Amino acid sequence: MTQPSRFAHASEAELARILDYYQVEWQYEPRSFPILWNLDGAVVESFAPDFYLPEMDLYLELTTLRQSLVRKKNRKLRRLRELYPMVRIKLFYGKDFRALLLKYGRLDLAASLSGIEGQVGSPIAAVRTELPVPATPVSGELAVSGVQV
């Protein structure tokens, strides 16, 4: 299996490991959807869901951020659904992710994988050597897709 070189957040890396474990094929940020244009027709805002599961034709967006940032993401998601009604997307909130970790008996990881602490490049994440995350910030950057089987 090939791992993509980077994830924007430690929680994304953990979800990728879970999907790998259950042999669910995934792609990381394979597509960016334009959701806002200026008067000249140039794209001014896009939304790139974190994961795409080809077998289910489903996009997954994982957000473990604080509420104010979740609202921004919800707005983007609403916009995407308006513009691309055929696209199936599921938003995974922080509470959903914590519940997932609880299900797998890994609630102890929740704090280190949530919110700012789990963001790649944060000073807190940087000292957590047990987390398999890249050393440089990649937030907002499209990573090379790694197709998993």
Next chain:
Amino acid sequence: MRPTDLVNDVDEVLFTREQIAQKVAELGAQLSKDYAGRALTLVSVLKGSLPFMADLMRSITVPVQIDLMEVSSYGGAVTETSGLVRILKDLSSPIEGKDVVIVEDIIDTGLTLNYLLRYLRGKNPRSITICALLDKPARRLVEIDIAYRGFEIPDRFVIGYGLDYAEFYRNLPFIGVLKPEVYSGD
């Protein structure tokens, strides 16, 4: 980890023993009707579905064979080298040409069942369907067609009637919600 307290660790009861029995009887009756004149192979996924399996099979009126499977869980795999789901206990008899019903206690993400379905379909059963006592759709990652569904439940951590937390609470005769302080206090 704090000591387990079967009574005081339960936040609320979602389904009583009587409500569960009623629902299991309904599912058994529906399966008996749908598979009239045929035989069924019930495949229980250990460990959580054992009580459900035991009650369901006795409420079915067509001939039934049973088998058991166990699949590794992600959390238990942190020390595994493969990092992939594994069959811990496989079927004891072939299912080729048989009508198979997978008996599950609860379906939430659908990840385990998705894997299991692919695995069992490879054994060429005549048909394969799913009977789940509890469905937690809010947590679904993988779409699963549940032909026989008991209760749809909210997104809360449930225990009892086979469902566990840290392997405890399976022996509760009802299905309840675990108090958050039980797992947050780990």
